[in-house]
Amino acid sequence: MELASRKQKILSAIIESFIRTGEPVGSKTLINEAGLDVSSATVRNEMADLTNMGFLIQPHTSAGRVPTTLGYRYYVDNIMKVTPLSQSGKDYIESTLSQYSDSPENILDGAASLVSQLTDLISVATTPDGEESRVRKISFVQTGSHTAMVVLIASNGIIKTRLFRCGFIITPEILKIFDKALNEIFSGVKLSSINRPFIQTAAARFGELSLFMPSVLTAIQECAKNAREISVCHSGYSKLMLLSEIDFSAARGMFEFLNNEHDLSSMLLNMPKGTCVVIGRENSRTELSESSVVAARYTVDSKPSGVIAVVGPLRMDYARVISILESVSQTVGTLISELIQIQK
């Protein structure tokens, strides 16, 4: 659907004014602010049309107009211009994130807090999906007379550790045996296939040695599970209370949804690839029906991977948020890819 140029200009001006002030926009205000060479009556006629077309609503008779989900959608798709970040902005992002570049989780933690700080909105980021990745290596570190640590290195660059304890005294020799035997079994195995039956089969292979194994195997299973499962980094949750549009119970619902890693990550990962904007009621979750989500994929080794996203009020500066997210997600993708590279 294409709008006449003047309608489009008016819609644009209304949305931009509303994003800035949060106040419903009336015809007079609009004339003053936007450079429109027509009278308020003409603007009113156009506004009435836009309202009939579903782009605007009036909260009540004597109030100005407020954009609807459809209005924002048209604005985002047809009017708004996203300009890439300046070089200095990109440099800032890169230098900030490089500090965290020792592990994917740290990078994403850093990315979430950077995005939240730059946009003044809530930001969340998912770690790379580990469904397809495999065990590269398992190592052991002795931590005490009866305890040791498993270190599982996965092919997606994720490294997980877990302590385990044994009923007997651990010696370097025993750990060597563990190392050899367990790497034989687990190296190259997909993380997703390391489940209970797999572990039981593995235990069986050890014959009488298996008596020593249960805690080790459990620790490995835990590591594999943690390396495979997507986790969610987040930042800026206190900004939730600045969303003036919502009340306490709505805020609580949102907060609980945002703290539910499973639901949140599956929502984010179900979004289309690339950068996408989901506005108000377009959201699959009712908790977000008064909010917008802007999400950007980052790619690791040229494959779409996790998501970095922003959650905020309908009236957010979409263009700015998109350009920030695109820069950050690109940097994150590069850093993680590099990290995997040097771990090969």
Place this chain on the structure above:
Amino acid sequence: MELASRKQKILSAIIESFIRTGEPVGSKTLINEAGLDVSSATVRNEMADLTNMGFLIQPHTSAGRVPTTLGYRYYVDNIMKVTPLSQSGKDYIESTLSQYSDSPENILDGAASLVSQLTDLISVATTPDGEESRVRKISFVQTGSHTAMVVLIASNGIIKTRLFRCGFIITPEILKIFDKALNEIFSGVKLSSINRPFIQTAAARFGELSLFMPSVLTAIQECAKNAREISVCHSGYSKLMLLSEIDFSAARGMFEFLNNEHDLSSMLLNMPKGTCVVIGRENSRTELSESSVVAARYTVDSKPSGVIAVVGPLRMDYARVISILESVSQTVGTLISELIQIQK
């Protein structure tokens, strides 16, 4: 200060009713609920006295009475009876926390979420202080051709890991050299003394080898810092929005304070040893002037260590919260002590 028995009975009934309902308590309500064999006029006289003494206030003329900070204080100190948890309750706590017993951080994470779930309040827990503890051992695990992981085991049971990268290809031999050289330097050293000058001195000792060292030494310094610093585990922050007493901006202030690990942990650790209750304005932080904090120390190896605490409304069930916190903190102390024991 000792109150006459009837005054005490009335104060107790008012506080318990207010904790239950959240409504100001009037003289008639009181007669109906508490088994008082006097008329409402008598109760009114007593209530007037208690108000003059500062234990109660009236929100407005035609409302009932509400306890003041002083009122709660008297109640907590002189009236309330804390009964220890039942054996089955203790067993539940123990079996829940044992699941997490592979590291102090996990135990405290588990403790915070358990306490939050049992009390339906916000719960926070600090990890043991590492000021006094020392490096027990440093280990290395190769994670890639140019990357490896430092594992620092501290005497307080905390284990920290950190990845580092090198400009050259890492071999098992190099790691062995690292292991030997760095354990010689760092073993037994207090975590708190591993600062920038110390690292620089250490680097100097390596002569030409030191060129290979900077990233390793930085990684060790980071590990030492993380092992030393107290971190705060928390759970149930969404309960903040159930505190009906507060508004959005107060909630935001509280939330930000609770997310400030430094301020929060220093407040908690400044509290007296044992279990303590801080009510409303008694709190040093204005953010908490409408809330109460109940905090319990846990002891590791018979020494007072971190704190497990609850933050909630003034009208919380103090006796119940105290008994839960005492059980949980005792279990946590035992588990962590055990953990350190088997790591020796």
Place this chain on the structure above:
DNA sequence: GTTAGCACTCGTACATCGAGAGTGCTAAAA
């Protein structure tokens, strides 16, 4: 197609009012 003018609608702010809750005081009773 555009505009000026105007009647109309509706939300907000403010004042008024009555009902209800709870009190403190007083004087009588125990």
Place this chain on the structure above:
DNA sequence: TTTTAGCACTCTCGATGTACGAGTGCTAAC
């Protein structure tokens, strides 16, 4: 001296009414 009944008083809360202002839609003229 302590307790109690009675009562006038105060204050909140919700409902009701009113004035004002903002913003609109419509109509008729340009």
